[in-house]
Amino acid sequence: MDQYVSVTPAEATQARDGVIKLHGAEGFEGMRKAGRLAAEILDALVPHVVPGVSTQEIDDIVREMMLRGGGIPATLGYRGYTHSCCTSINHVICHGIPSDKKLRDGDIVNIDVTPIVDGWHGDTSRMFLVGDVPMKAKRLVDVTHECLMLGIEAAKPGNHVGDIGWAIQSHAEKHRYGVVRDFCGHGLGQLFHDAPEIVHVGRPGTGPQLRPGMIFTIEPMINIGKPHGKVLDDGWTAVTRDRSLSAQFEHSIGITEDGCEIFTASPKGFDKPPY
Numbered sequence: 001m002d003q004y005v006s007v008t009p010a011e012a013t014q015a016r017d018g019v020i021k022l023h024g025a026e027g028f029e030g031m032r033k034a035g036r037l038a039a040e041i042l043d044a045l046v047p048h049v050v051p052g053v054s055t056q057e058i059d060d061i062v063r064e065m066m067l068r069g070g071g072i073p074a075t076l077g078y079r080g081y082t083h084s085c086c087t088s089i090n091h092v093i094c095h096g097i098p099s100d101k102k103l104r105d106g107d108i109v110n111i112d113v114t115p116i117v118d119g120w121h122g123d124t125s126r127m128f129l130v131g132d133v134p135m136k137a138k139r140l141v142d143v144t145h146e147c148l149m150l151g152i153e154a155a156k157p158g159n160h161v162g163d164i165g166w167a168i169q170s171h172a173e174k175h176r177y178g179v180v181r182d183f184c185g186h187g188l189g190q191l192f193h194d195a196p197e198i199v200h201v202g203r204p205g206t207g208p209q210l211r212p213g214m215i216f217t218i219e220p221m222i223n224i225g226k227p228h229g230k231v232l233d234d235g236w237t238a239v240t241r242d243r244s245l246s247a248q249f250e251h252s253i254g255i256t257e258d259g260c261e262i263f264t265a266s267p268k269g270f271d272k273p274p275y
Contacts, residue, residue, distance in 0.1 A: 002196070002208040012190040013119070020187065020195050022213030027120075027189060028254050028261065031215060034122030035252050035263025037069045037115045042126050043268045046275045049128040051105040055087035059098035062113055071115030074123075074192050081236065086112040086125075093180055093221050093229045093238040093246045105131030108141060110248045119190050123217050124264035125250040129273045136224065137245055138273075143175050144222040144247040145272040151200070151218045155253055155260040159210050165202025168220045178227030180246070183238065185217040188252055210255050215263075219250030 006022045007014070009030065023031075041062055048061060063084035066073050073084035081097075088096035088110040089103070096110075103109060112125035127141045150167040172179045185198030196208045200220040223229075225244025232239060240246050249272070252263045265271075 004211060006213065009119070009190065016191060016194050018195050020208060020214060021189060022211060023189060023215055023254065024213065027213075027215065030118055030120035031122065031189070031252060031254060031263045034071065034115060034117040034120040035124065036122070036267065037066070037071050037117055038113050038122035038124045039264045039266050040069065041065045041113050041115070042111060042124065043266055043270050045111060045128070046270060049103065049109065049111070049130060051131045052102055054100050054102050055089070055096070055098040056100055058087055058111065059083050059085050066113075066115040069115065069117075071117040074114035074116050074121055078192065084113075086110075088112070088246070088248070090245055091240045091243045093223070093240060094183055094248060095236040095238055097234060097236055103130045106133055106137075107131075108133060108137050108245065108247060112250065114192065121188050121190070121192050121252075122264055123188055123192075123250065123252045125219065125248055126270070127247050127249060127273060140177065140222065140224050140245055140247045141273060143172065143177060144220060145249050147171050147220045147222060148218060148249040148251065151220060152251065152253060152260060152262065155210060155218065155255060157210055157212050157255055157257065160205055161196060161198055161207030161210070162202035163204050164218060165199050165207070166204050169201040172220070172222050178223040178225055180221035180223060180227050180229055182229050183221060185219045185250075187214070187216045189215050212255050212257050214255040215252070217250055217252050219248060221246060221248045
């Protein structure tokens with residue numbers, strides 16, 4: 001039986017113990033601020049994500065914007081990670097490490113940012129198209145965004161985590177794409193990763209029930225090929241085993257009395273490319 005506990009902001013810092021936290025109005029307000037900064041950063045990156053720019057340059061911009069916006073990068077120093085965002089190009093599923101590697105015409109790249117603002121984590125990622133991108137890559141990006149939004153549509157009180165997974169899985173597999181199982185969404189708030197896990201495959205009516213006050217990410221990773229991945233020797237970078245393209249979108253959301261609130265929606269309407 002899944003356990004739930006209503007928490008104040010002070011109690012929301014308690015370490016992950018498998019219990020699902022239910023946040024109040026203060027928690028939602030904290031997430032709005034953190035989520036807005038995260039979304040504003042991704043909006044501001046649009047003119048910079050072009051052929052010839054290095055992912056390290058993108059990381060530098062992200063870090064500067066977080067600090068200027070009153071936040072700090074959650075990833076910087078997290079389990080030894082030394083950058084302020086993740087940049088996952090083409091066949092990289094997630095956790096790509098910024099470097100001197102330059103983006104090339106035709107690349108697709110996911111940029112994942114998490115500023116901490118007043119203790120709250122705003123976790124979000126978007127796909128960017130670099131220059132002239134092939135149609136098959138654009139289609140993957142479009143379907144992946146559709147998967148995210150269908151998952152969010154299923155995120156309402158009374159439904160279950162499995163309903164979110166099923167909405168995503170059924171849509172992706174209809175297009176003969178593979179849904180990554182090795183990584184998932186997660187509870188969020190004053191902790192970067194908390195209960196419950198939001199797996200992007202599932203059966204309707206299974207898993208923890210969604211209740212008002214729950215805060216978590218939905219972040220489907222969809223491959224053109226098979227769903228299988230592997231982590232490289234750097235301990236972070238996850239790639240598709242068959243070298244097929246992968247795409248991901250992520251929002252942080254909170255369950256309300258009649259649906260959910262997206263904390264990381266783009267202020268400029270840059271929901272999916274082209275922006």
